[in-house]
Amino acid sequence: MDHAETNDHGPEGAKSSVRNLLKGAGLRPTRQRVALASLLFARGNRHISAEILHEEAMIHRVPVSLATVYNTLHQFTGAGLLREVVVDGSKTYFDTNTDDHHHFYVEDDNVVIDIPPDSVTVDALPTPPPGMEITRVDVVVRLRRIPGRN
C-alpha cells in the first residue's frame, strides 16, 4: 500500500501515504494537513483534542494555528478519517479509529481509552420513535481511579 518515497520534509516516510489518504478523501494535501495527518495517524489509535494536537504540532515544529487545527479536524471528520467522541460536556475528542467501538472515559484524568471490540455488547436495541432512524450507538464506560492504589 504505502511506499516510502523520496520526501523532502524530514525523516518520516509516512508522509506520502498520508498524501494518498488525503487525496482519497478529496482533501488537498497541503503542508499543514499532511503534517497533522501524520501526527494523527502515525502512532496507532489516538484520542486527541484540538489543543493537544496543536501542542504536538508545535513540538514537532509544524507551524499551524489553533484555528487551522480545529478546521482540519472537522474536515477530517467530514471526510470519514476521524470520528468525534462525546464523553464530556466541555471538550471534544477526535478518534483516529473510525470502526464501530466504544470507550472508557477516566473522568479524573480526562482520558479516553478504546474498549476492545468484543468486550461490550449492546443487545435488544430499542425501537426508535416514529420517523427516526438510528445513526449510531455510543457506549461510554466511565471510570475512576480506585482510591488508595496506584
Add this chain to the structure above:
Amino acid sequence: MDHAETNDHGPEGAKSSVRNLLKGAGLRPTRQRVALASLLFARGNRHISAEILHEEAMIHRVPVSLATVYNTLHQFTGAGLLREVVVDGSKTYFDTNTDDHHHFYVEDDNVVIDIPPDSVTVDALPTPPPGMEITRVDVVVRLRRIPGRN
C-alpha cells in the same frame, strides 16, 4: 397553567412536597429553588438545559438569573436530585430521572429522550484497566429524522 408563584398561604400540595424534597436533600428551600424544583419535577421526567429552564422560569414569572439556574442545577445534581446527561459536546442536559437508564438523542433537534428501561441491555462489561473501577455505563442511541417523512 397553574400559578405556583403567588404568595398566598393556602395549601400548595406540589409546593410543600418540593420543600420536603429540598430539605431532605439538605438544601434550603429558598424561593428560587422551590420554583425551579417545581418546574423541574412537576411534569414527569424531563431533560433540560440551563437555558431552557431559565426561559421557563421567565415565562412563569419567576425572577431568577441564569447564573442562579446554573448554580441550582449543579446543587440539585450534587444532592442526587438530578443527573447530568452527556450527549453533545456543546450543551449540558440535566435529567430529572436519576434511575439507571439510557437515552436517545435526536441530533437534528437537540432533543434527549429516555429509552425505556428494558429495551437496551449492555452485557459483557469490559474489565477496567488496573486501578480503575466503573462508575457508570452510559448508552446513547443517536437518531436522525428519516428524510422525506414527517
Add this chain to the structure above:
DNA sequence: ATTTGTGCAAATCGTTTGCATCTGA
C-alpha cells in the same frame, strides 16, 4: 491564474465566578 486553505484576532457560545446585597432559619 484561479481556487482553496491558512493565520490571526476578534467574536461567539455556554458556563463559572467575584462580590455586594438580600433572605430564610
Add this chain to the structure above:
DNA sequence: TCAGATGCAAACGATTTGCACAAAT
C-alpha cells in the same frame, strides 16, 4: 442574627468566523 443564597456583570475556556494573505493545482 448571620450563614448561606442570589443577582449581576465581568471573567472564562473552548470553539468559530471574517478577512487579508499564501499556497496548491
